[in-house]
Amino acid sequence: AQSVTQPDIHITVSEGASLELRCNYSYGATPYLFWYVQSPGQGLQLLLKYFSGDTLVQGIKGFEAEFKRSQSSFNLRKPSVHWSDAAEYFCAVGTNNAGNMLTFGGGTRLMVKP
């Protein structure tokens, strides 16, 4: 069975600083990988996804993520954080099984200092 680990439960960065959120997955085959963001009181919004091809994926709101098969990682990055980026971020892995299930990590809560 697949699993996802987000090692950092909370991260605080200063506005304008760079950001990297870590995600490690466990899955026997090539995974489908996703990053979602959840703002307070809101649903989940898809930031970006990786299915195949170029391992550096661009998403919305200036985010990008890099798939590294050798490290089983899919870390999310942003060069300059804005106060509006404060939210909870979820990494997820999808598989080819019939259930089309997404397995989520526990989430990383990002706080942005002015």
Added chain:
Amino acid sequence: EAQVTQNPRYLITVTGKKLTVTCSQNMNHEYMSWYRQDPGLGLRQIYYSMNVEVTDKGDVPEGYKVSRKEKRNFPLILESPSPNQTSLYFCASSNGQARTQYFGPGTRLLVL
């Protein structure tokens, strides 16, 4: 506007009182799913449906029922809610091929 809607958004109930949370999507997606979100655990899948009249269990199905009589609707039923079902629930839909799921706004449930 393409969207997944859920109702109600907030619900307080008592142990044992049957309730239904509705979910509807207007994207003609075949695949729909229910998740629950608990602190530190991320989202866990409860049930999913590949198409009308086709449903199956996810990771945490105990205490829940679903039905899929129409393509656009996928209600979640708690026939005898218990306090451990207090959670934030999300419905999602997908066209399957893209493996990308679109989520509703969530339903926050409190069972007393």
